[in-house]
Amino acid sequence: DAGVIQSPRHEVTEMGQEVTLRCKPISGHDYLFWYRQTMMRGLELLIYFNNNVPIDDSGMPEDRFSAKMPNASFSTLKIQPSEPRDSAVYFCASSLGGLSSYEQYFGPGTRLTVT
């Protein structure tokens, strides 16, 4: 298996632009997580899906952030409009056991820079 795939690996955009991050989870995993990692705040859970359904989006910082999972093999995280404080590394992870699974498989991340 190729593991969790994320694209793009790097994204540089100007403030106010729309940003879309993409994720392909490991085949057969029924939970998908979106995280944000910064030096100041560490690893933060933004939202997670179970069988393509959003379960908990309480970590989404504000309405500018939205996430979708149209099918079992694809998810997007969208920021519109983007702001410099959104600069971070965004990780997608998947697992078999959901939140209560201690083993989550992370993708390589998307490094987002908003100027």
Add this chain to the structure above:
Amino acid sequence: QKEVEQDPGPLSVPEGAIVSLNCTYSNSAFQYFMWYRQYSRKGPELLMYTYSSGNKEDGRFTAQVDKSSKYISLFIRDSQPSDSATYLCAGLDYQLIWGAGTKLIIKP
């Protein structure tokens, strides 16, 4: 106060040294405790997990949990330059609660 506290480092030690990485936590509901390793420009990956209190050993790595003091430790014996990474501890309640991660540097 964060639920899981971890010194961000960096911690720099010479090759071959014994490394001790530590976390404290406040959530008494944690039953599983994890150590994830994150190499530069990569996502975290599970290194070891421990259920409840006690020790668990895997090669050069030993994970230790003391629930009475709410203390989590990871020991690395005979440290190698390839062990240089950020180590994140996490506790599992109804979701993973992460520490900030400690950056470890092993100098050849």
